[in-house]
Amino acid sequence: xxxxxxxxxxxxxxxxxxxxxxxxxxxxxxxxxxxxxxxxxxxxxxxxxxxxxxxxxxxxxxxxxxxxxxxxxxxxxxxxxxxxxxxxxxxxxxxxxxxxxxxxxxxxxxxxxxxxxxxxxxxxxxxxxxxxxxxxxxxxxxxxxxxxxxxxxxxxxxxxxxxxxxxxxxxxxxxxxxxxxxxxxxxxxxxxxxxxxxxxxxxxxxxxxxxxxxxxxxxxxxxxxxxxxxxxxxxxxxxxxxxxxxxxxxxxxxxxxxxxxxxxxxxxxxxxxxxxxxxxxxxxxxxxxxxxxxxxxxxxxxxxxxxxxxxxxxxxxxxxxxxxxxxxxxxxxxxxxxxxxxxxxxxxxxxxxxxxxxxxxxxxxxxxxxxxxxxxxxxxxxxxxxxxxxxxxxxxxxxxxxxxxxxxxxxxxxxxxxxxxxxxxxxxxxxxxxxxxxxxxxxxxxxxxxxxxxxxxxxxxxx
Amino acid sequence: xxxxxxxxxxxxxxxxxxxxxxxxxxxxxxxxxxxxxxxxxxxxxxxxxxxxxxxxxxxxxxxxxxxxxxxxxxxxxxxxxxxxxxxxxxxxxxxxxxxxxxxxxxxxxxxxxxxxxxxxxxxxxxxxxxxxxxxxxxxxxxxxxxxxxxxxxxxxxxxxxxxxxxxxxxxxxxxxxxxxxxxxxxxxxxxxxxxxxxxxxxxxxxxxxxxxxxxxxxxxxxxxxxxxxxxxxxxxxxxxxxxxxxxxxxxxxxxxxxxxxxxxxxxxxxxxxxxxxxxxxxxxxxxxxxxxxxxxxxxxxxxxxxxxxxxxxxxxxxxxxxxxxxxxxxxxxxxxxxxxxxxxxxxxxxxxxxxxxxxxxxxxxxxxxxxxxxxxxxxxxxxxxxxxxxxxxxxxxxxxxxxxxxxxxxxxxxxxxxxxxxxxxxxxxxxxxxxxxxxxxxxxxxxxxxxxxxxxxxxxxxx
Numbered sequence: 074x075x076x077x078x079x080x081x082x083x084x085x086x087x088x089x090x091x092x093x094x095x096x097x098x099x100x101x102x103x104x105x106x107x108x109x110x111x112x113x114x115x116x117x118x119x120x121x122x123x124x125x126x127x128x129x130x131x132x133x134x135x136x137x138x139x140x141x142x143x144x145x146x147x148x149x150x151x152x153x154x155x156x157x158x159x160x161x162x163x164x165x166x167x168x169x170x171x172x173x174x175x176x177x178x179x180x181x182x183x184x185x186x187x188x189x190x191x192x193x194x195x196x197x198x199x200x201x202x203x204x205x206x207x208x209x210x211x212x213x214x215x216x217x218x219x220x221x222x223x224x225x226x227x228x229x230x231x232x233x234x235x236x237x238x239x240x241x242x243x244x245x246x247x248x249x250x251x252x253x254x255x256x257x258x259x260x261x262x263x264x265x266x267x268x269x270x271x272x273x274x275x276x277x278x279x280x281x282x283x284x285x286x287x288x289x290x291x292x293x294x295x296x297x298x299x300x301x302x303x304x305x306x307x308x309x310x311x312x313x314x315x316x317x318x319x320x321x322x323x324x325x326x327x328x329x330x331x332x333x334x335x336x337x338x339x340x341x342x343x344x345x346x347x348x349x350x351x352x353x354x355x356x357x358x359x360x361x362x363x364x365x366x367x368x369x370x371x372x373x374x375x376x377x378x379x380x381x382x383x384x385x386x387x388x389x390x391x392x393x394x395x396x397x398x399x400x401x402x403x404x405x406x407x408x409x410x411x412x413x414x415x416x417x418x419x420x421x422x423x424x425x426x427x428x429x430x431x432x433x434x435x436x437x438x439x440x441x442x443x444x445x446x447x448x449x450x451x452x453x454x455x456x457x458x459x460x461x462x463x464x465x466x467x468x469x470x471x472x473x474x475x476x477x478x479x480x481x482x483x484x485x486x487x488x489x490x491x492x493x494x495x496x497x498x499x500x501x502x503x504x505x506x507x508x509x510x511x512x513x514x515x516x517x518x519x520x521x522x523x524x525x526x527x528x529x530x531x532x533x534x535x536x
Numbered sequence: 537x538x539x540x541x542x543x544x545x546x547x548x549x550x551x552x553x554x555x556x557x558x559x560x561x562x563x564x565x566x567x568x569x570x571x572x573x574x575x576x577x578x579x580x581x582x583x584x585x586x587x588x589x590x591x592x593x594x595x596x597x598x599x600x601x602x603x604x605x606x607x608x609x610x611x612x613x614x615x616x617x618x619x620x621x622x623x624x625x626x627x628x629x630x631x632x633x634x635x636x637x638x639x640x641x642x643x644x645x646x647x648x649x650x651x652x653x654x655x656x657x658x659x660x661x662x663x664x665x666x667x668x669x670x671x672x673x674x675x676x677x678x679x680x681x682x683x684x685x686x687x688x689x690x691x692x693x694x695x696x697x698x699x700x701x702x703x704x705x706x707x708x709x710x711x712x713x714x715x716x717x718x719x720x721x722x723x724x725x726x727x728x729x730x731x732x733x734x735x736x737x738x739x740x741x742x743x744x745x746x747x748x749x750x751x752x753x754x755x756x757x758x759x760x761x762x763x764x765x766x767x768x769x770x771x772x773x774x775x776x777x778x779x780x781x782x783x784x785x786x787x788x789x790x791x792x793x794x795x796x797x798x799x800x801x802x803x804x805x806x807x808x809x810x811x812x813x814x815x816x817x818x819x820x821x822x823x824x825x826x827x828x829x830x831x832x833x834x835x836x837x838x839x840x841x842x843x844x845x846x847x848x849x850x851x852x853x854x855x856x857x858x859x860x861x862x863x864x865x866x867x868x869x870x871x872x873x874x875x876x877x878x879x880x881x882x883x884x885x886x887x888x889x890x891x892x893x894x895x896x897x898x899x900x901x902x903x904x905x906x907x908x909x910x911x912x913x914x915x916x917x918x919x920x921x922x923x924x925x926x927x928x929x930x931x932x933x934x935x936x937x938x939x940x941x942x943x944x945x946x947x948x949x950x951x952x953x954x955x956x957x958x959x960x961x962x963x964x965x966x967x968x969x970x971x972x973x974x975x976x977x978x979x980x981x982x983x984x985x986x987x988x989x990x991x992x993x994x995x996x997x998x999x
Contacts, residue, residue: 076760098756099724190759197761261562292785293561296653297539298660322755359822365841366829378828 076193079120080104081111083129087156091124091180098186108137120150121196122189127167127175128156135170142171149199151192155180161334168340173327187318195326198352225346227252228270228303230260230290232279240308241276243335244342257286261297269299271349272342275320276308278331283309283316291323302352304345306338369443371421372428380442380450384507387440387454388497392505397498399461400510401451402518403431403468406489406526408447415486422479423488430471435464450511458496458531465492465529473527489527493518496532539656542583543567544574546592550619554587554643561649571600583613584659585652590630590638591619598633605634612662614655618643624797631803636790650781658789661815688809690715691733691766693723693753695742703771704739706798707805720749724760732762734812735805738783739771741794746772746779754786765815767808769801832906834884835891843905843913847970850903850917851960855968860961862924863973864914865981866894866931869952869989871910878949885942886951893934898927913974921959921994928955928992936990952990956981959995 078100082088088104095102103120105111111123123141127134134154141147152172157163159177167175173192176185227248229241234256245252257280273294277283287307294300307320307328317328326348327341367379375383384400391398405411405427412420424447431449432441440452451468453461469492476485495513498505513532521530541563545551551567558565566583568574574586586604590597597617604610615635620626622640630638636655639648690711692704697719708715720743738753740746750770757763770783770791780791789811790804830842838846847863854861868874868890875883887910894912895904903915914931916924932955939948958976961968976995984993 099722187755190755193759194755194764197759197764200761259562288782288785292650292653292657295787296656296660298663301657301660319751322751324758359826362826362829363822366825370841378833 076122076189077101077118077120078103078122078124078189079111079114080124081106081108081134082124082126082155083107083131084126087126087178091155094180094182094185095189098189100189108132108134111137115147119147122151122153122192124153124155125172126156127154127163127172135166138167138172139170149196151196153188153192161337164333165337165340168337168344181314181318184314184318184321187321191321191325194324195348199348224248224251225272225349226270227272227274227342228260229254229274229276230257231255231276232257236279238276238278238331240331240333240335240338241274244274244338247339248342257290260290260293270303271353272345273300273303273305274308274338274342275305275325276331277313277316277320278308278310283313284319287316287320287323287325291325295324302349304349306341306345308338372425372443374428374432374449375440375442377442377444377450380440380444380452383440383442384452384511387452388505388507388510391454391498395498396455397457397496399453399456399458399464399494399496400507400514401453401461401465401468402493402511402514403449403451403490404492404518404522405447406491406522411486411488415483419479419483419486423477423486426477426479427472427488427490431468434467434471456496461494461496462529462531465494468492469527469529491518491521491526492529493521494529494531539585539652540564540581540583541566541585541587541652542574542577543587544569544571544597545587545589545618546570546594547589550589550641554618557643557645557648558652561652563652571595571597574600578610582610585614585616585655587616587618588635589619590617590626590635598629601630601635602633612659614659616651616655624800627796628800628803631800631807644777644781647777647781650784654784654788657787658811662811687711687714688735688812689733690735690737690805691723692717692737692739693720694718694739695720699742701739701741701794703794703796703798703801704737707737707801710802711805720753723753723756733766734816735808736763736766736768737771737801737805738768738788739794740776740779740783741771741773746776747782750779750783750786750788754788758787765812767812769804769808771801835888835906837891837895837912838903838905840905840907840913843903843907843915846903846905847915847974850915851968851970851973854917854961859918860920860959862916862919862921862927862957862959863970863977864916864924864928864931865956865974865977866912866914866953867955867981867985868910869954869985874949874951878946882942882946882949886940886949889940889942890935890951890953894931897930897934919959924957924959925992925994928957931955932990932992954981954984954989955992956984957992957994 078095080088080091080102082091082104083106085106088106092102092104103114105114125134125138138152141150141152154167154172154175156178157167157175159175164175174188176188225248227245229245229252231237231241231254234254237254241254245254257275275287275290277287280286291305294303294305305325307317307325308331309316309320309328311330311332320328326345329338329341367375369376387398405423408420411423428443428449431451435441435451438454442450444450453464456464469490473487473489477488478485493514494517495510497507497510517530517532521528524530541558543551543554543565545554545567546569548569551569555565555567566577568577588597588601601615604613604615617630617635617638619641620630620638622638627638637651639651688711690708692708692715694700694704694717697717700717704717708717720738736757738750740750743749757766757768768788770780770788771794772779772783772791774793774795783791789808792801792804830838832839850861868886871883874886891906891912894914898904898914901917905913907913916927919927932953936950936952939950941948956977957980958973960970960973980993980995984991987993
């Protein structure tokens with residue numbers, strides 16, 4: 074349950090003080106004095122967070138952190154730095170090697186713990202993406218370009234849009250024309266095409282009660298569809314560590330003091346946008362993955378995995394409503410011979426064309442799925458035997474009525490289908506068993522084939 | 537960007553006051569005086585949230601709300617009640633028809649807005665589930681029982697575990713033995729098997745500064761892996777609407793005053809557990825769905841959709857490391873004849889058995905995928921020609937060395953495979969093009985078939 078934290082500090086007193094603070098906040102803490110020990114510890118048990126002193130010059134801490142960030146096995150471990158001079162240069166150098174923030178000595182307890190909570194929270198979300206990567210990578214891979222294509226949209230919120238601080242103006246400029254500056258208390262743009270930002274830069278300097286303002290704002294941003302997934306960088310007045318801690322605890326993804334240099338704000342913005350893109354990509358991958366799982370890639374129709382539970386739900390609903398439904402099994406006649414004569418590419422083209430013709434001639438509420446090589450299943454909700462017969466006949470005719478003109482160097486092919494139909498829900502409760510109805514339709518299909526193909530046959534018990 | 541809110545109130549003054557409050561919080565608001573108008577409004581544009589007065593007796597508000605909850609088209613619209621007597625009975629009656637909370641007149645502005653934000657936030661999460669339902673339903677359908685099987689785990693946090701309020705004890709009892717009472721400030725159980733709760737009931741009565749305590753607690757719960765997805769019900773001291781509003785804004789899913797009856801707390805707990813189960817199920821569905829999308833259901837091996845991007849990533853990594861890799865195409869000899877003679881069921885059994893034999897004889901880092909009816913692709917990272925030859929020969933022998941004993945009523949079948957191998961990354965940069973290497977392996981497979989089957993053939997250019 075606890076987060077696992079590894080402290081690397083060559084000064085024993087620092088190690089002990091930090092360890093005690095974190096232990097009392099109920100984390101699992103290990104402290105070591107050098108990188109060799111740290112590596113041994115990490116091989117044994119991977120930490121969620123590393124706090125490393127940057128003061129010790131006997132080892133190259135920056136190279137160590139950069140290596141952790143660049144190794145896929147450790148790149149999701151958050152790193153905090155301590156002990157370095159709190160200069161712009163030192164801070165930028167740390168950010169450059171993937172360190173999330175630098176805490177100067179003496180460490181502010183409240184801010185330390187808020188930063189730890191925030192980094193662990195963000196890491197949890199990232200880990201979720203990571204776990205799914207095995208499957209997700211395969212699905213999202215090709216889309217990388219698409220999701221990275223759109224320019225970052227940045228909304229900058231400030232107390233007064235009349236006197237905008239320099240850092241806000243500079244940052245807005247660097248994301249122009251996709252950035253806009255809005256008043257903190259009226260942050261919802263009206264009818265705006267840029268309404269769904271990737272990043273909020275929230276300037277709390279000049280706000281009377283920054284904590285209270287952040288409190289309302291963060292609850293509001295999290296509650297609105299267009300803004301809830303945006304990342305947030307909060308700028309707090311210099312020295313206002315309490316506000317900074319509160320901002321992190323309220324869900325800000327990062328926080329900086331107002332006097333930091335433009336480069337640091339820029340760097341932090343870029344890190345947050347990168348995080349946002351990763352999240353966006355993950356959401357796309359999940360959506361595409363779910364779709365791919367239930368779709369036949371060749372024809373774009375649903376597959377058996379989708380059809381089976383769909384039929385069960387249909388039967389249940391139909392039974393409740395006291396209605397009938399029909400199931401058709403459709404099979405292409407002599408498909409093997411076509412494949413053998415004209416090749417697989419032609420066979421695939423026939424399947425695609427046929428699928429499109431069938432789908433075009435069904436209602437929106439009907440289901441069509443490809444359930445075998447050349448076999449299709451059609452489910453017609455709220456359909457009597459007569460309606461099913463009309464539909465089956467229409468489908469048969471849209472196939473045999475127009476030859477399949479697939480290649481310019483080849484004469485159009487005459488294709489026919491055999492169709493078996495069974496009606497469920499009409500007579501007995503057993504007929505709400507879709508497996509049974511499918512079997513009946515299968516039998517009818519077999520009868521249609523035996524009787525010479527290119528025809529529709531009805532299951533006997535439903536006749 | 538704004539949430540859409542529909543107000544139903546027969547008293548014009550109430551409607552106007554409420555509308556102004558919500559408009560100034562930047563929501564889209566429509567107000568109507570009766571259910572008929574409400575229905576027309578909803579047909580036109582679906583709201584995210586409905587605020588309905590329960591005082592008007594000329595229409596049956598309860599039946600109206602129950603109908604909205606029971607209709608799949610509207611069941612995700614959150615409903616708040618106003619204007620009724622603030623009695624246990626009236627509140628329970630409202631909860632019973634799916635109303636989330638009842639706000640007595642005069643309505644507390646801060647609490648109203650916090651409740652609105654909270655409901656919109658929860659609805660956003662639910663909508664995400666809903667959008668994916670089309671695909672997800674098919675995938676998660678069969679699992680419904682599994683995810684609903686585990687008993688709810690409830691952690692109850694209170695200021696003092698020495699003097700536990702009655703309502704906390706009662707609630708703990710009703711979830712016994714899967715409930716435990718913990719101190720609010722030491723809420724992380726040590727090495728506990730029940731460490732991952734579904735629901736927190738957080739009692740803030742008896743806490744000196746409840747807002748501050750909730751602030752730290754909620755940030756902490758959201759940051760820990762085991763607790764971040766748990767739902768939260770916060771109990772606040774009677775009349776402490778400010779604390780209640782803060783609790784909601786901090787991410788609590790629901791909030792009640794301390795003096796409410798046991799039935800109401802029980803009802804709210806059940807609603808939150810239902811919400812949690814839905815979320816759990818969604819997460820499982822996503823995970824299963826992603827897996828299903830890249831897996832061949834018959835053999836359990838990866839499919840082409842997984843293999844293609846995997847190969848690209850492999851080639852890239854191999855190129856960076858200056859290594860070689862090998863790709864094999866494996867095809868079952870005379871599979872069509874086996875299928876025709878012994879039937880499809882036997883054919884499927886052969887595919888399954890063969891897949892298992894091949895997989896058992898490959899390393900963990902090797903990839904095996906079923907890429908066609910009887911065709912398998914194997915990728916061997918960090919493999920020279922010699923290593924690939926050894927592996928290919930081993931695979932061939934584990935197939936032809938032991939007949940396939942599939943059915944007790946049938947003699948074991950002798951099955952053989954032909955294998956084509958190509959090594960990538962050895963000589964030219966072109967060989968990092970996995971499509972090209974696959975084509976070479978395909979060509980080698982064809983050569984193995986032509987030369988009499990049951991043998992391994994290497995692509996010429998990699999020889």
